Amino acid sequence: MNTPADHRHDDLRYAEYVLGVLDADARAAVEQEIQVSPQAAAAVALWQRHLTPLTDDIGDMAAAPYVWARIHDALQLAAPAAPQPRASLWDNLRLWRWLGISASVAAAACVVVIFTLPRPAITPSTASTAYMAATITQDNGVTGWTATMDLQHARMIVVPATPAAFAPGRAPELWLIPPGEKPISLGVIARDKPTTITLRTELLTRLSAQALLAVSVEPAGGSPTGQPTGPVMAKGAISGA
Amino acid sequence: MSFSNPAEREELTNLLIRTGRSDQQAFAELYQRTSSKLFGVCLRMLRERSEAEEVLQETYITVWRRAASFDAGKASAITWLVTLARNKAIDRLRQHREEQLDDPLRLEETADMRPTPAADAETSQEHQRLQRCLDQLEPPQRAAVREAFFTGATYNELAGRCKVPLGTMKSWIRRSLLQLRNCLEQ
Numbered sequence: 273m274n275t276p277a278d279h280r281h282d283d284l285r286y287a288e289y290v291l292g293v294l295d296a297d298a299r300a301a302v303e304q305e306i307q308v309s310p311q312a313a314a315a316v317a318l319w320q321r322h323l324t325p326l327t328d329d330i331g332d333m334a335a336a337p338y339v340w341a342r343i344h345d346a347l348q349l350a351a352p353a354a355p356q357p358r359a360s361l362w363d364n365l366r367l368w369r370w371l372g373i374s375a376s377v378a379a380a381a382c383v384v385v386i387f388t389l390p391r392p393a394i395t396p397s398t399a400s401t402a403y404m405a406a407t408i409t410q411d412n413g414v415t416g417w418t419a420t421m422d423l424q425h426a427r428m429i430v431v432p433a434t435p436a437a438f439a440p441g442r443a444p445e446l447w448l449i450p451p452g453e454k455p456i457s458l459g460v461i462a463r464d465k466p467t468t469i470t471l472r473t474e475l476l477t478r479l480s481a482q483a484l485l486a487v488s489v490e491p492a493g494g495s496p497t498g499q500p501t502g503p504v505m506a507k508g509a510i511s512g513a
Numbered sequence: 514m515s516f517s518n519p520a521e522r523e524e525l526t527n528l529l530i531r532t533g534r535s536d537q538q539a540f541a542e543l544y545q546r547t548s549s550k551l552f553g554v555c556l557r558m559l560r561e562r563s564e565a566e567e568v569l570q571e572t573y574i575t576v577w578r579r580a581a582s583f584d585a586g587k588a589s590a591i592t593w594l595v596t597l598a599r600n601k602a603i604d605r606l607r608q609h610r611e612e613q614l615d616d617p618l619r620l621e622e623t624a625d626m627r628p629t630p631a632a633d634a635e636t637s638q639e640h641q642r643l644q645r646c647l648d649q650l651e652p653p654q655r656a657a658v659r660e661a662f663f664t665g666a667t668y669n670e671l672a673g674r675c676k677v678p679l680g681t682m683k684s685w686i687r688r689s690l691l692q693l694r695n696c697l698e699q
Contacts, residue, residue, distance in 0.1 A: 287690040291658070292599065292665040296607040317587050322697050324592045325640035326662050327599075330557050332549035339552075339566050340544060343573045349537050425563055 283315055290319040338429050338468035406485045408446075408508040410436070416506035417461065419446075419485055426476055428469040430461050436505070438463065438489065445490040447500060450478040455486065460494045483510050516550075516591045517637035525590035533580035540580075544573055547591065551598040558602040558665045568605055572598045603665040646696035654689045661686060
């Protein structure tokens with residue numbers, strides 16, 4: 273039988289668990305108890321109620337839009353692809369669209385947005401060339417997509433500015449065109465939600481202010497030949513930060 | 514953000530309950546409303562943006578799968594969500610970085626981090642009560658409790674950062690927790 277002293281000792285352990293000071297083994301032991309003992313679960317829940325308000329002291333930090341895109345993909349959700357924007361700049365699709373309206377300045381503006389986002393002092397500072405951007409403009413002058421390249425993490429986020437209509441069975445495919453080289457496929461991109469693309473080393477080394485991004489109309493699975501087969505519907509130059 | 518407004522709390526509770534019924538729209542809105550807070554917590558603990566993003570992703574994937582087990586009678590939605598994120602962040606810290614983060618400078622940073630008066634007005638009653646109880650602790654103990662909560666550090670790491678023996682750190686934290694419990698459950 274548990275004595276009152278045991279009970280106090282257990283309660284202290286649950287408090288330590290919630291505070292986060294226990295090592296991995298001791299944490300696992302408490303998690304096991306929560307599963308089998310309603311008293312343990314209730315005591316842990318009480319400590320969570322006690323201590324969780326401390327997180328009010330931590331500032332909110334908007335996560336990059338590709339985090340939601342990854343969650344969406346991992347869970348294979350049907351809809352909605354992009355949650356409606358609320359407060360945060362990063363998540364604000366309207367902002368991205370607005371940025372896309374003025375094609376000549378938008379790419380530079382994206383980079384400014386990235387650099388003016390609040391960053392915690394604890395994040396290691398990255399080189400100022402860590403980002404590049406491009407506005408991919410349709411022939412009629414309307415921005416189709418905005419691409420932001422995060423060089424440090426070797427990824428590109430392509431955000432649609434104006435959802436384009438496609439015939440059934442057709443999809444937009446993104447190409448990188450380094451100067452004097454053939455187009456390199458970056459894959460089929462979404463027309464109604466952000467697409468995150470991992471940049472392989474051979475792609476990273478070809479990103480430059482002389483390179484172009486272009487979108488062509490291809491079969492839904494992408495070009496069968498490895499080169500564009502349909503009309504180029506939008507393109508844009510890459511600019512550095 | 515503290516989600517201290519009762520109407521807002523109720524909305525979050527509803528969104529989480531609907532998420533538990535596989536309502537994707539509710540899940541998307543829940544993410545939209547809460548991910549900045551959870552990301553702030555993850556980033557504070559992990560200090561690395563890409564790691565915090567991975568933990569945030571894992572957290573919401575788990576939210577989707579486990580939301581049906583949320584019991585509004587036992588915890589508020591935001592407490593449930595923050596707890597899930599903190600647990601995932603702590604698991605991550607234990608896997609990869611146990612004993613790695615000895616940095617004595619960090620303690621002062623945390624100790625100094627208090628909400629501004631403007632933010633104070635918006636914080637929840639629970640937060641104000643907790644703050645009053647924390648204020649009754651001796652400054653080094655209070656700093657150690659906050660450091661532990663915000664960084665998920667083990668006793669060993671805390672002792673290293675505060676440059677005190679392990680036994681001292683354990684007794685600081687344990688005494689503080691007992692004192693907090695007495696104060697909060699008055």
